[in-house]
Each structure stands twice: as structure tokens, then as C-alpha cells.
Amino acid sequence: MDLLRNRRKRATSVTSISQSSDGTSVPELPGSVSPPETWVEVDISTTDYARRRRELMEMMADLRSMGADALIDLPAVVVIGGQSAGKSSLVEAVSGINVPRDSGTCTRCPMECTMSSDATSWSCTITLRMGVVNNGREQKPTTVPFGRTITDRNEVEIWLRRAQTAILNPHVPSSSFHTKTVEELRNTKNTLKFSCNVVCVSIKDPNATELSFYDLPGLIQNEEADTVALVKGLAEHYTKKENTIILTTIPMSDDMENQQSMTLAREADPSVLTKPDTLGAGAINQRRRWVEIIEGCSEDHKLRHGFYCVRLPDDAERAQCLSRVESQRLAAEYFDTASPWKDVANRHRFGIPGFVSDISRLLIQLIEEALPRLREDVDRLLANCNRDLDALPLPFTNDPQIEVLERINAFCDVFKSVVNGSHEDKRLAQRNRALYAIFKSEIRGTAPDFRPFEEPEEYVPLDDIEGNMTLTKRAPGVSAIGIYDVRKIIKDAIGWELPNNVPYQAKVNLIAQFTKLWITPSERCLAAINDVLAEVISNLISIHFGRFRALEDYVGIQVDTCKSHAQKAVKTALDLETTPHYTQNTHYLQTIREKWLSHYRVVRSNPTQYKARNKTPEFEGLRNDTHSYVEAVPESTTCIYSESEVDDERTSCRYPEAVKEYPSPKLSKARKQCVREVVESFGSRGVLDYSGSKSVSGWNAARTSSLAAPCRPSSPVVTPEVKALVALAEAGYPNLKASDLSRLLPPDSFEEELVVMADVRAYYHVAYKRIIDHIPFTIEHGLHHALAKQLSQSLLGSLLTDVASGSNFSDRMKELVSEDASIVQKRVMLSTRKERLSDIRRRLMTFSNST
Structure with a gap:
């Protein structure tokens, strides 16, 4: 059936x-x-x-x-x-x-x-x-x-x-x-x-x-x-x-x-x-x-x-x-x-x-x-085929040599403008700046954690004496270093030094503890920069060489070369920080050293305030140097003005009569001027406390009097530091600062260790400020700018060398601008289909006309 x-x-x-x-x-x-x-x-x-x-x-x-x-x-x-x-x-x-x-x-x-x-x-x-x-x-x-x-x-x-x-x-x-x-x-x-x-x-x-x-x-x-x-x-x-x-x-x-x-x-x-x-x-x-x-x-x-x-x-x-x-x-x-x-x-x-x-x-x-439907299907398929053909790039018709040179020059010009930040696309510069900011934060986290106590883990970290260098997060490799830790490092470094000479190697060893931590952030930063560069290069290649993948290979070779050079340059920059430990920024080094030494001395004299268990909001302000006693007053409870903002009305607020008349009338005119400068020096920091506090620092009472009206000229109280400096000025010791008062403290049996801490911490700040600029500049010049400068010449040189090794220059140029095989294959397939559909359509129309 x-x-x-x-x-x-x-x-x-x-x-x-x-x-x-x-x-x-x-x-x-x-x-x-x-x-x-x-x-x-x-x-x-x-x-x-x-x-x-x-x-x-x-x-x-x-x-x-x-x-x-x-x-x-x-x-x-x-x-x-x-x-x-x-x-x-x-x-x-x-x-x-x-x-x-x-x-x-x-x-x-x-x-x-x-x-x-x-x-x-x-x-x-x-x-x-x-x-x-x-x-x-x-x-x-x-x-x-x-x-x-x-x-x-x-x-x-x-x-x-x-x-x-x-x-x-x-x-x-x-x-x-x-x-x-x-x-x-x-x-x-x-x-x-x-x-x-x-x-x-x-x-x-x-x-x-x-x-x-x-x-x-x-x-x-x-x-x-x-x-x-x-x-x-x-x-x-x-x-x-x-x-x-x-x-x-x-x-x-x-x-x-x-x-x-x-x-x-x-x-x-x-x-x-x-x-x-x-x-x-x-x-x-x-x-x-x-x-x-x-x-x-x-x-x-x-x-x-x-x-x-x-x-x-x-x-x-x-x-x-x-x-x-x-x-x-x-x-x-x-x-x-x-x-x-x-x-x-x-x-x-x-x-x-x-x-x-x-x-x-x-x-x-x-x-x-079925005939009407067959004609419709053929027309639809033919339209789709023409649309797909139109979506493909036109077949290459220019002279291969001219085409190669034009595309290389256009690519190199655009890349150079992108690197310099003059191109309308700013993403390379903006993303790199963000990565350098992360790098800076990571380097900042490698600061040595000196705590001048016998049991450092029982005390809070001491950071930082500079407000614009606030430490937010420490690197995993940083550990707390106490006073006995420093003493042991000094002892281990002693050679044939005379007594009362701290071995320089002890400081070298402590410096090495934070400089070796800079390798990982630097490599991580460079790798991220390379990823951004690869993305930018890929986008530019798709625009300029998208149809000619053979040229893309030459660009990749040059990029890899510059990446290798940049990696070596970064390694060299890091090696510079290992030895010798040198700087010509001696003024900054000395200033920051004195601040840290004074800070460590004050901290040693007031250990209970830095106990970890006592770290309450009341003591959070005691993380800076001696200036903390007068500068830690919250902005909402003190009269703080810069010198440029001082006028008669504010001056009267900052300098009440009791302070203005504090120097004795019996002093000479020159001595009075010296005392006035002491008061002026405190006034220029914008600090006066009207809270009536008897505290040594005055900042605790200022915190508790946040509801008091600021700048009330009645019942002025001068901090003990001001009184001490005025008295010293009257006694013939002018031009002193609050940090100088720490010299009056009794001798510390760990003075050598405190000096080493201050020296190392001070050098960290010098090296830190140097490395956070040096590494980005090294990457930018060793990678981006070097690539932008050398790319055109290197590409043309590589092409000429490659072509010269062949038998036919013209044929090699044609190979370089040959389209991607998938595009060629798709064009051939669509062209074949179009030819078939056109023949089918003509045959259908012939029958339609004959009937």
C-alpha cells in the first residue's frame, strides 16, 4: 500500500x-x-x-x-x-x-x-x-x-x-x-x-x-x-x-x-x-x-x-x-x-x-x-543577501603600498594623540590616573609602623603627623615595630663601631623592610596599565587594521617590545630605592625627622593615652605630634582663621585684651615684641580656646563645649603651652615652638631607638614622595610615550625588513593588506548565493511572462 x-x-x-x-x-x-x-x-x-x-x-x-x-x-x-x-x-x-x-x-x-x-x-x-x-x-x-x-x-x-x-x-x-x-x-x-x-x-x-x-x-x-x-x-x-x-x-x-x-x-x-x-x-x-x-x-x-x-x-x-x-x-x-x-x-x-x-x-x-510565494521568497532572500553584502567592507582596490603606509601613519597619529591626552577619547589618561592613585594608596600603606613602647601590640598605631598623608590602610606585610624590636635590630647590626654610634646598617635594614614591599604594587600597577593599553590598541587596530589582520601582528610585536622595556625600567626604578639611601631634599628630611622624633618623645611620656583599650573619641586627636595639643580642636568649637582672613573684627576675637596685655609693662620694647611674636605664632594657627578648660592641651574641653557660641571675647583662657612659650620668651629664649618643649622632658633610656625610628620614618616619607611619582613617570615614558614615538618607525622598519627577505615586494604588500579569511569567505558565499538567487528569479520571471 x-x-x-x-x-x-x-x-x-x-x-x-x-x-x-x-x-x-x-x-x-x-x-x-x-x-x-x-x-x-x-x-x-x-x-x-x-x-x-x-x-x-x-x-x-x-x-x-x-x-x-x-x-x-x-x-x-x-x-x-x-x-x-x-x-x-x-x-x-x-x-x-x-x-x-x-x-x-x-x-x-x-x-x-x-x-x-x-x-x-x-x-x-x-x-x-x-x-x-x-x-x-x-x-x-x-x-x-x-x-x-x-x-x-x-x-x-x-x-x-x-x-x-x-x-x-x-x-x-x-x-x-x-x-x-x-x-x-x-x-x-x-x-x-x-x-x-x-x-x-x-x-x-x-x-x-x-x-x-x-x-x-x-x-x-x-x-x-x-x-x-x-x-x-x-x-x-x-x-x-x-x-x-x-x-x-x-x-x-x-x-x-x-x-x-x-x-x-x-x-x-x-x-x-x-x-x-x-x-x-x-x-x-x-x-x-x-x-x-x-x-x-x-x-x-x-x-x-x-x-x-x-x-x-x-x-x-x-x-x-x-x-x-x-x-x-x-x-x-x-x-x-x-x-x-x-x-x-x-x-x-x-x-x-x-x-x-x-x-x-x-x-x-x-x-x-506555490509560484507567488516562491517569487516572494526569492525576492526576500535576494534583498537579505544584498543587505549582508553591503554590510561588508568594500573589496580592496587601492595600491597595496600606498594603502599600507596610509593605514600605519593614521594609526600612529591617533595613538600618539591618545597617549598625549589631546585626542577626544581621554579614557587612556583618565584610567591610568586612577590606577596611579591606587598605586599611591598602596605605597602609602607600606609606611613603617613604629610604636615606641615595650609591648607595641598593646598600643594604637601612630599615624600621621602630616594631615595630607593620612594612612587609610596598611599593607599586609607591615607589622608593628616596638622599642625592643628596634634595639634588637641595632644590636644585630653592631660591628666595630665606637660606643654611642648607632650602626648605619640598622637603618638600612629597617628601610629595606618597606622598600621591598613596593615591588608588588608596582608590578600590579604596570599589569593594569598594560591591560588598559591592550584594550586601547585593540580598539584602534579594529578601526585601522580591522580588515587586514596581517598588519595587526606587526603592531603586537612592537607593543610587546615596549612592555618588556617598561617592565625593566620599573625594576630599575625600584632598584634605585634599595641602595644607596640618598636624598638632596635634606630640608624636608630634617623637618620631618624632628617632627617624628618630637612625636615619639611625647608619646613615650604619655603612654596611657595611646593604650589600645583607651582608644575612645576623646583620644583620637592624639595621633599627631606636639601640635596636636593645640591643633586637634574640632573646627566647630574654635575660632579658626587663616592669616589672609584676619581683619580687625576677627583679630579682636582671636586676640582678646587679656592676651594682648599679657606681657608685663616693665619689659623692654624688644622683649615685648618677642612675646607678641609668640602669641602671634599661635594666633596664626587659628587657635584660641574660650571654653574655660584647665586641660594641658585645651582640646578636650573644646570638644565638650560644642554648644558654646564661638569667639566669645569674655573669660579668655590661655593654654599652658602658650604660657610656657611666653615665659621663655620673657626669659630671653625667643623663636621657640611648641614642639621644642619636648626637649625639656627628662632623658629617655631608649633615646637611640627613638632617633632610629625618626630617621627611618623620615626617610620613608622622602622615598614615598619620590616613588609615587617616579613609577608613573617611568611607565608613561617607558611604555606609552616610547611606543608612540617609536611605533611608526618600528612598524615601517619591520615591514621593510620582512619584505626585503622575500622575493617579491609587491606580492608581500598585497599579502599585508589581504582581508581576513572569514570576510573573504563570507563575501564569496554571499556573492555565490546572490548569483544563484538572481538566476532563479530570472527563471521564475521568464515563466511568469510566458504565461
Whole structure:
């Protein structure tokens, strides 16, 4: 039984039922109708399909030769079925040729059979359609003629065997199979088990009906899983299209529900037969049910275009080499005499002639309905193809040498402006500045943590005496160093020094503890800078060399060279900080040393205030040097003015009468002026406390009097430091500062250690200020500016050197500006598709104009 059905919901579904030749035992049903007399020697070339639409079928053949079926959904008839399903016999009955027959699977590639009546004699030509799909990439099919034109029907079978063997061995020249015998072909070890390439059979027969169909390999089950899936996938490739009419062949004695081909049909259209029926010997009820199906009376198996029943020659009749006319006569005689088929009123449902006529009309109807959609699809695909081609860069047409120079110069000019910050894109400079700020913070975190106590962990860190150098986070490698730690370092460094001489090596060892911590932040900073540079270079390359990747390689070499030089320069800069420890910024070094030494002395004299357990907001201000006593007053509770902001009114606020008149009238004029300068020096710091506090520093009371109105001129109180400095000035010790008061403290047994701490901490600040500038400058000049300066010359030099080593300068230049292979491949693919679509469109329009 053959089931023909259309995948489209609007199209028809047709089934052809194959009856065995033994019809002698078929019981009769009442009410049979006499068959018409026109069944014998019917000329199927006289059907309306052939007379009206010969040109239409020729157009479909032309479109397939152009590879249109890989781009658009061309209407087609596809014959599928299982092994031993009578598919080959049906193909022979329709086409009038003999196809290969073997035990098992004999069809291993699709066969496209096209029949035309536009001839005066019978002939057959075979071609191979190769490379419809090549590694998943679309490619215009290549049609390879196979052998000569066949004029003897008996030779078709052997030529079909040869053609299929050539398809299964694509790496062997097809001409080598032209002379092989059947035995040689059977003994050939094929490279492939199945193939999607097509054997195309073109039959010219004046008595034929214009028809085209695909005969697919029979569906298999008893093979390896991958082979079964391959054959099924090949069938699904053809049957999944909407404009495909599927003809499934199943013997009437088989159970349709168990047929794999019916499963495909069921997946394609829900109206396909779903309930299996079997036909055993003497199964009268089953025969009656088949009659109901053919007549369209079965509610379970209704199809729009019904079912067809055909009788195909058996082996004995095939051995007699009966003509097609004789085979049709025997089939007609069987259906006219055998019950229950002779009693079916619609005789058109039996035999090949009626089947071919109806299928022809159905296919023509499908083609005519699909033509407007085919034209729309081609126009849409052609528009998309043109759009994709327009999106690609234009093919290279300039002189290669000029093009190379222009692109290199443009790239180098833009990169130089980006490095200098004059380009509109400021991201390189801005991102690098942010990275340098992070680097500065990390270096700041390496400051030595000196705590001048016997148990340093029990005290708070002492940072920092300079407000603009506030320490926010220490590096992991920094540990607290107490007074005994410093003493041990001094002891370990003692050599042949005289007494009262601290070994210089002790300071060197302490300095090395923080300078060695600068390596990691420096390397991390350089790596981040390199990442930013790589991103910038990549963006510029995509703009200037995006199509010519060969030039990109030269840029990468120069960038890597400059990165290597910058890394060496950074290492050199860090090595400079290891030895010798030197600076000409002696004034700053001495000033900061004195501040830290004074600070350490004060801290040593007031240890309880720096206990970690006592670190409350009240003592948070005591982290600076002696100036903290007068400078730690919160801004909201003191009168703080810079010298430039002082006017008469504010001066009266800052200097109340009690202070102005503090020097004794008995002092000389010069001595009074000295005392006045002391007061002025405190006033210039903007500090006066009107809280009435008796505290030594005055800052604690100032914090607690935040609700008091500022600058109240009543009840002035002068801090003890001011009084001490005024008294010293009156005694003839002018120009003293609050930090000088620490010299009045009693001698400390750890004075040497405090001096070492102050020396090392002071040198850290000098080196810190130096390194946070030196490393960024080294990176900028060793990497960015060096690259910007050398890039153009280096690129051209490398190109000339490379080209000079070759044989042809012009060819090498062409290679350098050769496009990326993916772009070239895409342009070729789109151009090929455009050419195919244009040819297809012209063929469709030609047919439209002719009709």
C-alpha cells in the first residue's frame, strides 16, 4: 500500500495500496460494478497535466539544476517506505525503467526521476548532483554528467548501479565506474554507507507523463543506530518541507501502524492513518474494510484525495520483461475480475494510469499555488543577501603600498594623540590616573609602623603627623615595630663601631623592610596599565587594521617590545630605592625627622593615652605630634582663621585684651615684641580656646563645649603651652615652638631607638614622595610615550625588513593588506548565493511572462 500525502495543511494526502498478484482467492462482495473498457493500453501522456504544464515542469527541473531547492521550498513528490515495501516496483511502474534490486537495502542515495514527453523516441540520461552541502556550508550544486545517453531500457539498471556506487565513493573519479560490471560493483567497498548527493535520471518518452519525484532509500531498522538515524534524517530532510507530497508505500498484508514510514507521515500531518489494519489469508472482513478505505467510507482513515490501489508485477512477470503497456493490461484485468475490487464504483482508484493522472494534477496544482510565494521568497532572500553584502567592507582596490603606509601613519597619529591626552577619547589618561592613585594608596600603606613602647601590640598605631598623608590602610606585610624590636635590630647590626654610634646598617635594614614591599604594587600597577593599553590598541587596530589582520601582528610585536622595556625600567626604578639611601631634599628630611622624633618623645611620656583599650573619641586627636595639643580642636568649637582672613573684627576675637596685655609693662620694647611674636605664632594657627578648660592641651574641653557660641571675647583662657612659650620668651629664649618643649622632658633610656625610628620614618616619607611619582613617570615614558614615538618607525622598519627577505615586494604588500579569511569567505558565499538567487528569479520571471 502506498500512502501519498501533502505536508501542507491545505494540500492533499494520497495513499497507494499495493495488492499481490495472486487474486484468485479474493471473495466477491455484492453490488459490484463492471469496470470500464479503457484500462488497457492507456496513453498516460495524454493527461491534462502533460498537455497543460510541460513548461511548468521544465521550469522546476531548471530550478533544481540551479540548486534552488536548497534555498526555497520547491514543490516535489517524495517516495518513502520500508524495505520490501514495493517501493521499487512502484517506481518502475511509474517511470517505465528498471531500478536496481538486491536483498536488503539497494537504494543508498536519493534518486530524482524526471519524465518528459517532449521527445520522438525514448532516451535516458544520468547525472550526478554533487556537493549540495559541503561541511555544512552552502554551495552551488555541481552537476556531473555520468556516462552516455541510454537508448535501451534494459541498460538503465546497470548504469543506475554504477551511478550510485560513484556517489558513495566521492573521492574516486566517477568515470572509473563507467565500465564496471554488476559483480564488480557488488564487490566494491564503498566509502560511504549512504549519501545525500543525488542521482538524477532524466527520461524522454513520447508516451510519458510530465512528472518529477524523489525516490529515497528505504527506511531500515535492523542496522546500527547511527545508520538508522542517518537514513531517517535523510527522509526527514525531504519530507519536512511544506510543499512536499509524501508517497508512503506499504503492502496491504502489512500492519500500517508498525511501519516507520507511517510514523513519519503521522508526524507530518495529524490526518494520516493512525490505526493499523492487517490483511491475512481469507480475512474477508479486512478486505471489506480496505474497500471502505478506498471508497472513502472509513471514518478512521479519511484523506482528502483518498487512496489508490495498484497491482505491480511479481518476480515471474518481471522475468518475462513485460512492457509497461502489458503490465498495465494485466493489472486492469485483475482489478476488473477480482473481488471485492471489481465491485468498487470509482475505477479510477485502481491501477497506475489513474494514480499517475491524479498525482500529476495534484503536483501541478501545488506548483501553481506555490509560484507567488516562491517569487516572494526569492525576492526576500535576494534583498537579505544584498543587505549582508553591503554590510561588508568594500573589496580592496587601492595600491597595496600606498594603502599600507596610509593605514600605519593614521594609526600612529591617533595613538600618539591618545597617549598625549589631546585626542577626544581621554579614557587612556583618565584610567591610568586612577590606577596611579591606587598605586599611591598602596605605597602609602607600606609606611613603617613604629610604636615606641615595650609591648607595641598593646598600643594604637601612630599615624600621621602630616594631615595630607593620612594612612587609610596598611599593607599586609607591615607589622608593628616596638622599642625592643628596634634595639634588637641595632644590636644585630653592631660591628666595630665606637660606643654611642648607632650602626648605619640598622637603618638600612629597617628601610629595606618597606622598600621591598613596593615591588608588588608596582608590578600590579604596570599589569593594569598594560591591560588598559591592550584594550586601547585593540580598539584602534579594529578601526585601522580591522580588515587586514596581517598588519595587526606587526603592531603586537612592537607593543610587546615596549612592555618588556617598561617592565625593566620599573625594576630599575625600584632598584634605585634599595641602595644607596640618598636624598638632596635634606630640608624636608630634617623637618620631618624632628617632627617624628618630637612625636615619639611625647608619646613615650604619655603612654596611657595611646593604650589600645583607651582608644575612645576623646583620644583620637592624639595621633599627631606636639601640635596636636593645640591643633586637634574640632573646627566647630574654635575660632579658626587663616592669616589672609584676619581683619580687625576677627583679630579682636582671636586676640582678646587679656592676651594682648599679657606681657608685663616693665619689659623692654624688644622683649615685648618677642612675646607678641609668640602669641602671634599661635594666633596664626587659628587657635584660641574660650571654653574655660584647665586641660594641658585645651582640646578636650573644646570638644565638650560644642554648644558654646564661638569667639566669645569674655573669660579668655590661655593654654599652658602658650604660657610656657611666653615665659621663655620673657626669659630671653625667643623663636621657640611648641614642639621644642619636648626637649625639656627628662632623658629617655631608649633615646637611640627613638632617633632610629625618626630617621627611618623620615626617610620613608622622602622615598614615598619620590616613588609615587617616579613609577608613573617611568611607565608613561617607558611604555606609552616610547611606543608612540617609536611605533611608526618600528612598524615601517619591520615591514621593510620582512619584505626585503622575500622575493617579491609587491606580492608581500598585497599579502599585508589581504582581508581576513572569514570576510573573504563570507563575501564569496554571499556573492555565490546572490548569483544563484538572481538566476532563479530570472527563471521564475521568464515563466511568469510566458504565461
